[in-house]
Amino acid sequence: ETGVTQTPRHLVMGMTNKKSLKCEQHLGHNAMYWYKQSAKKPLELMFVYNFKEQTENNSVPSRFSPECPNSSHLFLHLHTLQPEDSALYLCASSQGGLAGVHEQFFGPGTRLTVL
Amino acid sequence: AQSVSQHNHHVILSEAASLELGCNYSYGGTVNLFWYVQYPGQHLQLLLKYFSGDPLVKGIKGFEAEFIKSKFSFNLRKPSVQWSDTAEYFCAVIRGSGNTGKLIFGQGTTLQVKP
Numbered sequence: 001e002t003g004v005t006q007t008p009r010h011l012v013m014g015m016t017n018k019k020s021l022k023c024e025q026h027l028g029h030n031a032m033y034w035y036k037q038s039a040k041k042p043l044e045l046m047f048v049y050n051f052k053e054q055t056e057n058n059s060v061p062s063r064f065s066p067e068c069p070n071s072s073h074l075f076l077h078l079h080t081l082q083p084e085d086s087a088l089y090l091c092a093s094s095q096g097g098l099a100g101v102h103e104q105f106f107g108p109g110t111r112l113t114v115l
Numbered sequence: 116a117q118s119v120s121q122h123n124h125h126v127i128l129s130e131a132a133s134l135e136l137g138c139n140y141s142y143g144g145t146v147n148l149f150w151y152v153q154y155p156g157q158h159l160q161l162l163l164k165y166f167s168g169d170p171l172v173k174g175i176k177g178f179e180a181e182f183i184k185s186k187f188s189f190n191l192r193k194p195s196v197q198w199s200d201t202a203e204y205f206c207a208v209i210r211g212s213g214n215t216g217k218l219i220f221g222q223g224t225t226l227q228v229k230p
Contacts, residue, residue, distance in 0.1 A: 106151075107158060
């Protein structure tokens with residue numbers, strides 16, 4: 001499979017559940033990102049990982065916990081979420097490093113509904 | 116805080132009409148500019164980008180955008196739209212010349228092209 005894949009594509013969870021979102025990139029990139037896309041709001045950057053190190057946490061609540069075990073995989077662990085966390089969660093990847101600006105490639109997203 | 120504004124939230128055009136979607140950003144320093152498109156049921160994908168050089172940038176599918184530094188604008192244009200251009204369009208900005216990965220998105224413009 002090519003590009004950036006995300007699983008599951010749809011997830012419904014209760015506020016007391018614990019679940020994880022998975023992202024995998026097949027592009028040989030070293031930087032990976034989590035974004036949140038809510039209705040009628042701009043895409044919001046949540047986390048950035050560069051060469052497996054977290055380089056950005058955009059004031060995200062601790063009920064969202066990212067994990068990047070290697071440059072190809074990125075997880076978002078979810079626990080005790082709120083209904084307002086319902087959104088489309090997008091993963092992206094790009095070439096890593098700090099020099100130059102690189103295009104980000106996006107996955108299809110996970111549609112999360114919190115009941 | 117830096118922001119990206121897309122003035123048109125919902126645009127409806129007939130086929131063969133010309134398109135211009137507005138995008139303005141608030142940051143005064145070096146910026147790198149992007150337009151992404153999301154076709155129904157598909158991933159976000161890059162339409163075009165500006166890093167430096169010629170301020171008129173050509174993208175895929177006949178789209179172009181012009182960077183006007185004095186106006187802090189990066190408007191997207193297409194001379195003649197097709198039904199297949201129906202999608203959501205996002206303007207995005209990265210500050211500076213280094214790869215911070217911090218893409219800041221506008222709220223998006225939904226384009227509906229009537230056949």
